[in-house]
Amino acid sequence: xxxxxxxxxxxxxxxxxxxxxxxxxxxxxxxxxNLPDADIIVSPFGQTAxxxxxxxxxxxxxxxxxxxxxxxAAMWSxxxxxxxxxxEAASPRGGDGExxxxxxxxxxxxxxxxxxxxxxxxxxxxxxxxxLLNTYGVRPWLPVSDLRYFGDxxxxxxxxxxxxxxxxxxxxxxxxxxxxxxxxxxxxVAAVPILGSGRAPLGVGLTWIAAVGLVAALRAAGVGTARPxxxxxVALAIxxxxxxxxxxxxxxxxxxGLGAVRPALAxxxxxxAVSVHPQPATPWRFDVLVESPTRIRxxxxxxxxxxxxxxxxxDRRLDDPALANVRETxxxxxxxxxxxxxxxxxxxxxxxxxxDARYHPFPAPSWCNLCVPxxxxxxxxxx
Numbered sequence: 001x002x003x004x005x006x007x008x009x010x011x012x013x014x015x016x017x018x019x020x021x022x023x024x025x026x027x028x029x030x031x032x033x034n035l036p037d038a039d040i041i042v043s044p045f046g047q048t049a050x051x052x053x054x055x056x057x058x059x060x061x062x063x064x065x066x067x068x069x070x071x072x073a074a075m076w077s078x079x080x081x082x083x084x085x086x087x088e089a090a091s092p093r094g095g096d097g098e099x100x101x102x103x104x105x106x107x108x109x110x111x112x113x114x115x116x117x118x119x120x121x122x123x124x125x126x127x128x129x130x131x132l133l134n135t136y137g138v139r140p141w142l143p144v145s146d147l148r149y150f151g152d153x154x155x156x157x158x159x160x161x162x163x164x165x166x167x168x169x170x171x172x173x174x175x176x177x178x179x180x181x182x183x184x185x186x187x188x189v190a191a192v193p194i195l196g197s198g199r200a201p202l203g204v205g206l207t208w209i210a211a212v213g214l215v216a217a218l219r220a221a222g223v224g225t226a227r228p229x230x231x232x233x234v235a236l237a238i239x240x241x242x243x244x245x246x247x248x249x250x251x252x253x254x255x256x257g258l259g260a261v262r263p264a265l266a267x268x269x270x271x272x273a274v275s276v277h278p279q280p281a282t283p284w285r286f287d288v289l290v291e292s293p294t295r296i297r298x299x300x301x302x303x304x305x306x307x308x309x310x311x312x313x314x315d316r317r318l319d320d321p322a323l324a325n326v327r328e329t330x331x332x333x334x335x336x337x338x339x340x341x342x343x344x345x346x347x348x349x350x351x352x353x354x355x356d357a358r359y360h361p362f363p364a365p366s367w368c369n370l371c372v373p374x375x376x377x378x379x380x381x382x383x
Contacts, residue, residue, distance in 0.1 A: 032123025257288020
């Protein structure tokens with residue numbers, strides 16, 4: 001999932017009661033909820049490194065277990081340092097018994113390691129669980145196994161999860177004009193992917209605007225201030241129900257998509273894999289990919305209308321003889337580790353495409369399709 005979702009989940013869990021564990025529990029929880037994505041540091045090393053290592057060891061069980069005590073220890077050390085700074089600022093100077101004007105008083109709650117360890121555990125555990133929900137998948141058993149698990153239930157950016165969790169944080173947070181303006185700005189920015197993408201129906205955008213208006217009215221009425229933990233708990237429950245509904249819809253969509261593809265299969269063509277890809281902001285639309293040893297077919301399933309779009313076909317071409325020339329390359333290794341629906345293609349300028357049909361089912365370079373120049377071919381010039 002995107003880091004906005006990870007952050008909002010961490011904040012909502014904190015408001016549900018974890019922030020009461022002790023000093024620095026909330027920032028520890030929010031940092032932990034995002035920490036596994038530190039593997040993004042491989043991005044400057046190129047597309048191959050990104051595909052191979054993103055959602056790698058930092059998202060695996062062993063990586064999570066290592067990060068928990070390291071983060072807790074770092075936050076405990078930070079807390080102790082801040083405590084000393086505050087103690088020095090609040091202490092009398094020059095022995096005259098007078099404190100500096102405006103000195104900061106030490107916090108009443110001491111920084112303790114065990115609450116920070118608990119907050120780090122909850123936050124870090126939430127990250128791979130969220131990532132499991134989408135089509136990118138997680139590899140929990142690294143470095144022992146590269147096996148990936150896919151939820152196929154939630155698009156990587158789900159504005160309805162943003163809305164539910166963001167509402168909880170908004171309603172349980174501090175009041176005042178400055179905070180109200182900040183939340184209005186956040187809501188406006190969050191609406192851009194929905195209203196400006198052109199991929200979601202107009203009704204989706206209007207529903208989003210109406211929901212944001214309702215949250216604003218509830219905030220003005222003071223809802224959430226008296227029982228913030230209950231409000232955050234309700235939001236978490238709604239988010240869970242939303243995800244459960246998407247998971248159920250995903251399974252139904254898989255059946256519809258497979259039913260549409262089966263008549264197009266040759267008598268000796270067996271289905272080897274099926275994946276379901278939620279569409280952004282529309283929890284009733286799914287792309288269903290059906291893979292056989294030689295082809296990948298996909299269609300758009302609209303559960304609200306009860307329709308299935310036309311079936312499109314991509315030849316996998318895994319028997320392309322040029323593959324033998326690139327088997328020892330870093331690109332080939334990354335492709336085999338990353339691609340869920342692998343296929344091979346060629347471009348007119350002599351580039352061998354090592355592709356993944358789940359994100360770009362076309363024989364052309366993209367963020368997930370690797371371009372490997374064949375021996376004797378000119379190196380493609382980026383356009």
